[in-house]
Amino acid sequence: MSEHEPVVDLQLDRAHASRIYDYMLGGKTNFLADRMAAGSVLGVFPAALVAARINREFMHRATRHLARSGLRQFLDIGTGIPTPPNLHDIAQGIAADSRVVYTDNDPIVLAHAAALLLSTPEGRTAYVQADVTEPDSILTAPQLRDTLDLTRPVALSLNALMHFVTDDGRDRAHAIVEALKAALPSGSTLVMTHATADFSPGAMNKIIRIYRDAGTTLQFRTRAEFRRFFDGWELLDPGVTLSHQWRPDHPEDATHVTDAEAACYAAVARKP
Template sequence: MSGVGTGVVVTGRSGELSASDRIDTTVAHPARRYNYLLGGKDNFAADRESGDALAAAMPTIRLAAVENRMFLQRTVRFLAQQGVRQFLDIGTGIPTADNTHEVAQAINPSSRVVYVDNDPIVLAHARALLSSTPEGRTAYLDADLREPEAIIAHPDLRATLDLTQPVALMLVAILHFIRDDEDPKGILRRLVGALPAGSYVVASHVTWEYMPPEVTAKLEANNRDGRFRARTTEQFADLLDGWELVDPGIVSVARWRADDVPPPRPSVQAVSFNGAVARVVR
């Protein structure tokens, strides 16, 4: 499925099933489960069952989802204020309030955003929800982070973003779905390698290092397919090695430049999400 609206491009995978035909409602999907944890309605019984099982193991998981979303919004606002006008948001998730393009275009209406996700539910919502200002442009690609070359080479990305100018690569709550054997560090480097100096990497990542063993054991029991890979602060830092961390470095998503957020702020243990922004230098 593909189409063009005012300032919006939605592109599906050529020759594949339509978005509705690809939806398997019997299996939980990370994007739909995240939507459920955020209080959304675009999810199915399998997603809610999976989310409830995670919440039983980690009662603060809904708080963590909300804090992660706020981290995304703060980082986009910060980078837009620094003059960044282009964003590549991979692992978009189901559209909700204050998406990347809305935050960026509120600061500069000419901002351009490319969203990437492989969930057919996200694709089904993209045309209706991912609108753009007349001055800017927003595109959606149905693609997978594990295929970085296909993302970078996609003609709609090239038509939307100028890769000679800085781009903010947004990898919020997605790297923990890339297993070690899938080479997350290599994927990052292939993506960043296509971006010019002065670009940024924004990433958040689940960590279980603050949790007691009995909690992590319950969470691992829910990771039946092995798709999820929590990483320590040190392991997360290794993924970002080689780029210049923006102050305050790697911290809880709840504490990244959150001085203006009304107290009380949740504890690091309650959120168990690290976040960082790094500047690409050559």
């Protein structure tokens, strides 16, 4: 580090959502505070490990589907700590010329961003340090503009992200997603998952308090509230489902997990 680079406080003594998720996925970029918070979550919702795994598997399936359908540009907001295979591993494994831009606001993700930049020679990856609550800072970032052509279709991924954006009476989360959707051309897609309290409200309310005590706000949304994120776009079959039910690789995969264990809605939609 040069003497001119600022020292970033990673706040390793406090639990952080991305590191808790890393722990749930079996990663190693997490610390005592994160593991303690994860333990508290598991204490009230033992299926949290399952929910994290199937959410990640949905991202893999959706990316494969879109890459096989001809999408070559991907914008992944709320990337989280790199956990192979990452989105670009999946997309470029199908189409080597795929271009991927990752975005997150967590300094520890930036510290590990090199793992997200291992592109194929034919494709390209880039990383933008930005916050989804300021969509213009993402859409105008030089790294994005140098990597993606926003006049051509883009697959926008917002996986397990928008439940960290509370509305505070202003419908803020939907406004943010609408701003991102408006910047993309016809043929673009929105890939999204979102945690819900529809099936286990008691446990989910306890999780909200656990995250709040760690300094992170959460707002779980209903199926109808999740469906609104896709207004004006055409949902791909099977529409809004639970994360394990969206085009499973094998039909039996959708029967091994209950809706309450998944606790997360998923859908993919295309802009007309």
